[in-house]
Amino acid sequence: MATNTAATTEVSAAEEGVRRRDWIHIAALGTAGVGGASLLFPLVSQMAPSADVLAASTTEVDVGAIQPGQSIKASFRKQPLFVKRLTAEEIAKAKADDGASMRDPAKLADRTKAGHEDVLVTMGVCTHLGCVPLGAAEGENKGEFGGYFCPCHGSHYDVAGRIRKGPAPLNLQVPEYEFTSDTVIRVG
Amino acid sequence: MTIRLGGIIVGLAITAVLVLWSLLPGVYNYAFGPAPEKQPSYAFYEHGDGPDGGFAFDGAFGKWDYAQLQRGYQVYKEVCSACHSLKFVAFRNLKQLGYTEAEVDAEAAAWTVPGIDPATGEVTTRPGEPTDYFPSPYPNAVAAAAANNNAIPPDLSLMAKARHDGSNYIYDLLTGYGEPDPAKAAKVGFETPDGLYFNKHFPNVNIAMPQPLSDGQVTYADGTEASISQMSKDVAAFLTWTAEPSLVERRQTGWFVIIFLMFATTLAFLSYKQIWAGLKPKKK
């Protein structure tokens, strides 16, 4: 009996020794792995936008000189910005279409500021794959709905910048902006 | 064998050249020749030790003193910025000094930066925005030199790193103005040249910048007494921040990394000893 117990103790001690030794190697390798993996963090995040890019800049645009039916292109955070003054017919047409079936339903009133329903401010970036749609400059193809037309893959936007035909999934984005006076908007 | 013989000959030849043509005259001149003359101005240079008590950011556990950085910014804005640019710092960076977003906007708007008239395209000025960088007081280097007796005021963004022991250097320089000891100056015939100013902590003691600070020159919002020493210390702290905005973050990350590595290295050592344990011979 006594010898038996002694033998068991010896075996379990040896097993424990083996286990403890393995534990050290696993811990060392695991710690090294954690250290190596955490190196990836700065290496990956350095490719994300840097502080100067993220710093939100604002753009002021004078919309007073834009005649009804005209559009101008401005630049906002290195992207094109379309500002368009709608004619009375265009407003009526857009409002009439408010209830039509659309991929990304939106009302004209939601896409303009109260009291300035004739001023449509959108990003000039097609929501499909990022080309600049035509229609902002005089004489350009305005598409089947009289708004903007993206020639890259044939997306048609209506006068309110809403997607009506083609592959683009969303309406032209309306950036954050406000009227600082009757004729000046501040985007961003 | 030929290589070794050639090597020995070349080695002896190089040694002989050095010994005969430069070493012997050099040693002779060093030992017996006249001592090289130093400019008399060197006698007046004094090494500074920085402010009493040092800076809050000194040492491996140092932290920014935000009130001090804001005071230093005020000194830069009201005094230094008349001549010195700060071109690598943007107004948005002031947020790191403890200002709120609205305060940063207001601070930026208080500066005038170069701009372009959107209607005519003419060069004009406009109020600053947080994304703008601190404007230069001069349109170009020629204008800066012309306005300052041919000495271009250097950009201050990196000054605390562009001089040895920069934070203390800035403090010492700003507090080092005065007059040379008249008796000593008369003895060696030393005079501060026209258009330069005596500063005992400037390497050649004649500096082109007139003393910029005087007691009470700025009025601190927090009621701190604006002595020359206090303003110098504050602006030195501010310029340390402009030179190395990541200083405190860097050390904090460093402590974390080093403690982790010590832990990992201990494990690696135990693992290494464990692996070799079976192999190590019993000595005798």
Add this chain to the structure above:
Amino acid sequence: MSFAWAKQYEPQTALTKWLDEKLPLPRLVYNAVGAGYPVPRNLNYMWNFGVLAGFFLVVQIVTGVVLAMHYAANQAVAFGTVEHIMRNVNYGWMLRYAHANGASFFFIVIYLHIFRGFFYSSYKAPREMIWLLGVVIFLLMMATAFMGYVLPWGQMSFWGAQVITGLFSAIPLVGEPLQVWLLGGFAPDNAALNRFFSLHFLLPFVIAGVVILHIWALHIPGSSNPTGVEVKQESDTVPFHPYYTAKDGFGLGVILILFTAMVFFLPNALGHPDNYIEANPLSTPAHIVPEWYFWPFYAILRAFTGDLSIPFTGIVLIPAKLLGVIAMFGSILLWFILPWLDKSPVRSGHYRPMFRKFFWFGLIPCMIALFICGGAPAEEPYVVISQIATAYYFLHFLVILPIISQIEVPKPLPFSITEAVLGGAAPGGTSGGGKINPEGVVGGLPGTATDGSLQPAE
């Protein structure tokens, strides 16, 4: 390659078996740095630095590629893009400080690696090729480090480019046009900055290629060891993995602690404040020095202050400028003939009493003196000290080493590595290694070994 008793790679799974047939990459790794590479069991910590040098090469390539994503090699904006990295890029300060201090640590481990080679005569047959490739790597590293230091376009960058390319203008006849060609102009400017950036990006990959050759050449005779006695039997070696992977892992941890201490707490201690001033072609800093790792060679360059002329005639044979340039390049190039200058049959400095004295009391103080003088201003007493040290440097390698390798009486070598480790318990060894074993002396040399079968097979 390697020894007869080296473990053979045996793929276990179907996938590794398939891979071993098509592309035996796991086998290559197994034989190069795995259990299939038998390594002398008595290596001390000085043998850690080869792996560490490889590690820092990887650190430099990884951080460098990442920094190049944000840097622009144009003299108008280069300084500003470096500040952009420091201020705006996420963790940019960490990556740049790691790259700048990584260069210093690369040189620290390389210098320890080279001086390990000097002391244990690792350059001797059958390892001459490893040594020659190592010198090539060192020269490539110096070129890469110099061009990298120009990129931030600070004052030291600019004047370093001016002075170092100026070295080539010392060459008679073609010198001046050569310098203009190297710079692509009459002073460092956009052309120089762009080509330095291009080459600084390219050369590390060339270094990596030569490193592979260096390791390949190493695996033919196998690693040297502190006794300098060649491996004779299986008990002399242990498999690289896990024995030396574990030891290198520990060594890596230690050096990483030192490295991160520099990166996070003293990132600019090894640099020069003047390089935080943007390059100004109209004003040279008061005291220009290269980076610390060039100081010994910079001291040799400046040691030659007088023209080499025929006495009393005034006819100049070699002007001082050219003499300095020849000596500086010569001081490294002479390492190429080192294996043939020192022909002592004994490798390790431990068993060479005279060699050891000249190493510790000659070469090492000489290198320290050159290091200090290279970083000091060109004033007395530094000029005289650098002249004495330069004279000794060439005397040591070209005269002292060949002579002592002839006249020195080496101490008795142990019969084998096993005997050296176990203290005489190995079969056939003399007790305690205390007695002269003449076979041991010659036995360590290839071709003269008593048992040819124990020599490494290719």
